[in-house]
Amino acid sequence: QVQLVESGGGLVQAGGSLRLSCAASGRTFSSYAMGWFRQAPGKEREFVAVTSRSGGSIYSSSVKGRFTISRDNAKNTVDLQMNSLKPEDTAVYYCAARNSVWPSTARADFGSWGQGTQVTVSS
Numbered sequence: 001q002v003q004l005v006e007s008g009g010g011l012v013q014a015g016g017s018l019r020l021s022c023a024a025s026g027r028t029f030s031s032y033a034m035g036w037f038r039q040a041p042g043k044e045r046e047f048v049a050v051t052s053r054s055g056g057s058i059y060s061s062s063v064k065g066r067f068t069i070s071r072d073n074a075k076n077t078v079d080l081q082m083n084s085l086k087p088e089d090t091a092v093y094y095c096a097a098r099n100s101v102w103p104s105t106a107r108a109d110f111g112s113w114g115q116g117t118q119v120t121v122s123s
Contacts, residue, residue: 002026002112004095009117012085016121020080022095022114030073033098035110036080038091038119045094049080050103058103063089085121092116 003025012018020036035050049069051057057069066085071078078095096110104110 002029002032002097004097004112004114006093006095006114006117009093009119011120011122014085014087014121014123016085017081017083018085018119020082020093020095020117020119022078022080024076024078024095024097026076029076031099031101033100033103034069034071034078035096035098035103035105036069036078036093037096037107037110038089038093039116040088040091043091045107047105047107048093050098050105051078052103053101056103058105060105082119085119087121087123090119090121092118 005023008020036048039045049059051069068081094116095114097112098110
């Protein structure tokens with residue numbers, strides 16, 4: 001298990017950008033697939049992006065081309081750069097870790113979660 005702490009959320013106008021960061025504890029960070037999920041009020045938590053330990057990535061169709069996930073295995077961090085933000089991106093964003101070399105888009109495949117950080121996009 002790894003401990004995860006997100007930061008970087010906030011309020012931004014539509015069309016703006018935010019960068020979320022997730023700091024992980026533990027010596028085996030590089031062996032984990034790392035993901036970002038989000039949950040809007042009244043909705044299920046949904047997949048946003050995931051990166052494998054080698055840096056390969058998968059994005060949901062709703063954010064592809066606007067968001068970029070990146071990791072720094074030396075610093076035990078994974079970031080989510082969010083550009084061209086829309087009001088429908090408003091949600092609590094969660095960092096998650098999967099103890100596997102294989103990435104996944106399924107929430108149930110991730111065993112460690114951060115506490116979440118709020119992102120609000122105003123129109």
